[in-house]
Amino acid sequence: MIGADVSRHHQNFLQVVHSYYQLTKPRIIPLLLITTAGSMWIAAEGRVDPKLLVVTLVGGTFAAAAAQTVNCIYDRDIDYAMERTRHRPIPSGRVQSHHALIFAIALAAISFSLLAVFANLLAALLAMSGIVFYVAIYTHFLKRHTPQNIVIGGAAGAIPALVGWAAVTGSLSWTAWTIFAIVFLWTPPHFWALALMIREDYAKVGVPMLPVVAGDETTAQQIWFYTLILIPATFLLIYPLQSCGLLYGAIALILGSIFVRKAWLLWQNPTCKIQARSLFLYSILYMMLLCAGMVVDSLPFTHQVANALASSLNTIISTILISR
Template identity: 65%
Template structure:
């Protein structure tokens, strides 16, 4: 990794601007999506009754772990961040935060995250959160990002770890269901990220980062997005009974979202050069995962089960009445 263009004199700032710079290092817009996948796993694991303190601690620990990983990423990628127009104003390449100070900040975030989860949740959840940081930095950022067009496919495992953390925080172990949630997010990540990569293909090409649109072109990227979407949508049906713990409410939400996801991926496949379609798919992919996880939470609530049972019983009674009437 080079350090070209990173030796910019630090600007004079007030305390508020300094705090804003450190917050920007953590890429805060990314974190809410990670947290909602954590929360969904916790609600399912607890059958809709999450202990408030455990929820708060786990989400805070997850936030700090993600913030640590993103800060480390900013340190490592400061050279290409300076060369890309989109990222040149980030705190490190712009000179507002020095790399050594950012490193101390990242380490502190990681340590606090580990301690919080290990003390107030359990050791397994803490170790999983640290594994997420390690995979993001070593596997994705260091090994794959600048060397392979499959970088986001394999490196996407880091973004799929939060539901494992959430499940482990509640149960202290990992069964098949959290790994299914892991797999769903893992397969969802390429369509999500490659649609963004299609929008900023020229930026990646300028700094020789071999994202799929740069290496294989827009048509092949759109085809890969379509294929991954074809896989992930059916996968979202696996948590539904009789195989999984979720029921009709989640099934309805997942069905509608899946149909829309497939529609948007198909449109992009037909017009892979259309950046507006890529932008639309990227934005929808975020909404898709957030609403899918919300559906999991709502379906896991005891009141949802009670309402579902009441509706089913009412329909059964109606059917019996109709059968007697026409009998």
């Protein structure tokens, strides 16, 4: 049995809880939730129902945790082969695969129930589709068979934005799909930067990540191209959709400029793991701050300040024109 030679026994209940908590890969989930929150705030025009927000984020957390748990079950063989992941709960023997599967099913059921009862059926079904896409399409069909795994699989990570929008409105719109597209386009630069850092691990277990198949230079070039597509896409929320305002635009411009610079530096030195790490870490900060910008821009107070500034500016311009 995989990991039998390093099997560990839990000494107390807290260690059991911690092992199951680790199955969910908790460091990944907050990034998914912030895209959900950003989408919800825009959909609600800055007036999100606190109860709905909590329910949607909790439901999204359980859905993401279920997907990650099944991923741990499916990838237990390559996790055991890589030193970086060998001590995860399943390959280390601390959690059995069938117990993890029961845990994942319970998480998915709780997620669906919460979203269906307290939000709406569309949000619940979208959350379940995210689990199915991540497990069946990305983990099973794509991850071990094509270097484009992250490109196509990025849709799974973008679905939480749709869940957030659907939870508020009960439908989907062009704005929701645009936020989905932003996350989708962001995923390849984000994940390929990580893949450049740990290329040897993927090569060791035969996972055809782009750096393994095509090399560092091609990967850095693809990161650059996707970045150039991503940044203009973020401004579609301003025009033509008019879902966000100038504050969001200023934030997107500043963040995007830094992203472009880091992607360019990596392209100039594709074998530099320091540059890859810098881009990877910044990409996380980028998405968090971009979504925070969506939230702040949507607030009624922000609109009031913007309208007051616009009114003052018009008054000043009118005064200058009259004086002439």
